Amino acid sequence: MKFAIQINEGPYQHQASDSAYHFTKAALAKGHEIFRVFFYHDGVNNASRLTTPPQDDRNVVERWAELAEQHDLDMVVCVAAAQRRGMVDDGEAKRNGKDATNIQSRFRISGLGQLVEAAIQADRLVVFGD
Numbered sequence: 555m556k557f558a559i560q561i562n563e564g565p566y567q568h569q570a571s572d573s574a575y576h577f578t579k580a581a582l583a584k585g586h587e588i589f590r591v592f593f594y595h596d597g598v599n600n601a602s603r604l605t606t607p608p609q610d611d612r613n614v615v616e617r618w619a620e621l622a623e624q625h626d627l628d629m630v631v632c633v634a635a636a637q638r639r640g641m642v643d644d645g646e647a648k649r650n651g652k653d654a655t656n657i658q659s660r661f662r663i664s665g666l667g668q669l670v671e672a673a674i675q676a677d678r679l680v681v682f683g684d
Contacts, residue, residue: 556587558672561597563683565614566607570683571600575617577680582625590628590672591618593661597683598636601629601661619660629661630668 559578563570578588593600605615622629631641636657642650643657657663673679 555581555678556589556676557581558589558669558676558679559591560669560672560679560681561591561593561600561683562595562681564596564599565605567596568683571597571614571618572612574680574682575614575621577682578627579621582621588625588627589676590630590668591622592630592632592669592672593635594632594669595635595683596639598631598639598641601631601636601641601657603658604656615658619658622660627660630672631657631661631663632669633663633665636663 559574561571561574565571578591582588600615600618602615605613607613618629621627636642637646641657642652642655643663644655646663647655
């Protein structure tokens with residue numbers, strides 16, 4: 555089965571990101587395909603390369619990045635939600651006159667069209683968080 559995953563909550567204030575991560579990891583282990591992981595609303599905070607949790611806590615951003623690296627996952631951050639929350643990559647920084655970026659390198663910023671495409675291409679769109 556081909557899944558698209560949507561995450562609407564941040565990495566540490568809600569269970570949604572952890573649940574999505576474990577679901578995605580389990581689906582891949584069972585041989586399913588993940589078409590795209592789309593981070594929306596506060597979920598865009600899962601892509602911040604500046605996240606620095608305590609050493610005895612899980613690093614949600616790095617877990618997603620490692621899973622993406624291992625399985626060549628397409629990790630998309632919603633551009634409008636990202637801009638509202640101060641999340642920028644090189645392209646958005648140039649376009650908006652910012653002097654820094656904070657998106658982890660395994661993630662990319664794009665529009666809602668990527669979510670629509672994922673929902674069309676996948677057999678199931680699984681949404682985590684409100």
